[in-house]
Amino acid sequence: MIGLNEVNEYAAEVTFTLPLASDPLTGVTGWSFTLGEVQVKLPGSASWINVAVNKIVEKGFGRFCARLTSSQCTTEGVVALVANLTGSTEQPYFGSETISTIGGDIAHNGTGYILFFLPNETDPIYGAPVTTADFTTTGVLKICLPDDVYRDATSGEKASVINLGFGGYALPITTTHTIKRGKIFIYVTYPGAQRFEDYSTILGIVPVTGSVIPSTPSLPVHVTSPISIDSPTYIDHITHALNRLTQQFKSDDEPVL
Numbered sequence: 402m403i404g405l406n407e408v409n410e411y412a413a414e415v416t417f418t419l420p421l422a423s424d425p426l427t428g429v430t431g432w433s434f435t436l437g438e439v440q441v442k443l444p445g446s447a448s449w450i451n452v453a454v455n456k457i458v459e460k461g462f463g464r465f466c467a468r469l470t471s472s473q474c475t476t477e478g479v480v481a482l483v484a485n486l487t488g489s490t491e492q493p494y495f496g497s498e499t500i501s502t503i504g505g506d507i508a509h510n511g512t513g514y515i516l517f518f519l520p521n522e523t524d525p526i527y528g529a530p531v532t533t534a535d536f537t538t539t540g541v542l543k544i545c546l547p548d549d550v551y552r553d554a555t556s557g558e559k560a561s562v563i564n565l566g567f568g569g570y571a572l573p574i575t576t577t578h579t580i581k582r583g584k585i586f587i588y589v590t591y592p593g594a595q596r597f598e599d600y601s602t603i604l605g606i607v608p609v610t611g612s613v614i615p616s617t618p619s620l621p622v623h624v625t626s627p628i629s630i631d632s633p634t635y636i637d638h639i640t641h642a643l644n645r646l647t648q649q650f651k652s653d654d655e656p657v658l
Contacts, residue, residue, distance in 0.1 A: 402504040402602045404582065407474045410456070411548035412582035414466035415441060415482045415498040416600065422492050426596065428463010429491050438486050439467055444478025444500060452482075461543075461551045462588050462598055477501050505604025507574055509582050514563075514571040515601050517587060519594035530568025531594040536560075541591055542572075547583025547603060568594075579603045 407413045417439070419429040439452040452467045459465050467482060477500055484494040507513035521528025536542045542554040542562070554572075563571040578585060582603050589597040 402604060403469065403474055403480070403498060403500045404505075404604055405474065405477055405500055405502045406471075407469075407500075407582070408471045409548075409582065410468040410470060412603075413469040413471075413474050414458070414584055415469065415480055415496075416460075416464060416466050416584065417482055417484050417494045417496055418463050419465060419484060419486065419494060420463055420492050425492065429486070430459070430461070430463065432459070432465075432486065432491075435487065439465075439482065439484045441467060441469070441473075441483075442481040443469075443473055444476040444480065449483070460545055460586055462596075464586065464598060466584075474500055504602070506601040507579055507585070507603050509603055510576055510579055512576060512579070513574045513601070515574060515585070515587055515599070516565070516569060516571050517589055517597045517599060519568050519570070519589065519591050519597060522593050522595050525595050531591055532564075532566065532568050534564070534570065534591050534594070536562050536591075541589065543588040544572075544578075545586035545588075546578060547581040547585060551586070551588060574601075 403413045403415075419432065421427050421429065434454050434457050436454055437451050439457055440449040441452055442449050456468045456470070457465060458468060465484075469480070480498045480500060482494070482496050482498070486493075519531040519534055520526075521530055534541075536554070536559040537556070540553060542559055543551045544554050544558065545551040558572070561573045563573065565571055572587060574585065584600045584602055586598070586600040
């Protein structure tokens with residue numbers, strides 16, 4: 402997902418993959434794009450536009466990203482992307498990404514998890530998955546943070562991987578990973594398992610146009626009571642009652658004898 406009004410291009414990436422036609426598990430690497438090979442259709446637009454070559458970044462292992470500019474992130478909706486290389490050995494790609502104010506997998510400056518699965522290499526559907534993976538081997542687990550390139554997971558990151566059972570694992574994501582908004586990718590190549598590649602979106606705090614400074618609430622205004630209180634006044638209710646009692650026997654008519 403991409404935040405509405407995102408201004409950082411590294412946080413406004415639309416991802417796509419380019420597998421080889423002869424081997425869908427192997428991705429194209431080191432491709433030199435020409436204008437027109439990657440196009441997007443923005444929310445509310447009726448036409449496709451070419452993605453500038455300098456806005457296409459390679460993440461590695463056949464994964465690429467088309468970066469949107471700030472002016473292309475001002476309307477909520479779905480961004481469609483098509484990639485069709487001039488070579489004849491690559492599979493074409495058609496996919497999408499969402500621009501919105503609600504969503505994201507992991508909060509900006511927050512924590513979370515990226516789950517992944519290691520299916521059997523020769524029989525990924527019915528074969529037994531790898532359930533006792535040891536990620537301390539160099540190169541087995543790679544991570545790509547927003548606005549960065551793939552790197553080997555550190556010893557601490559490898560040791561933190563949680564075995565969920567049945568071939569499933571979870572990589573804990575800490576605040577050191579979520580300093581920037583965008584997409585965090587993982588790539589796993591473990592012996593005996595098919596490779597795994599995926600990403601999660603770091604969002605949480607949605608960018609807004611301009612700076613927003615919260616107003617300071619005003620203090621309550623003291624209002625002087627219109628009733629002044631001086632010395633207490635004592636009222637003789639008995640005298641008042643007797644005075645009112647005599648009024649009921651008064652009349653303007655003379656008594657009749």
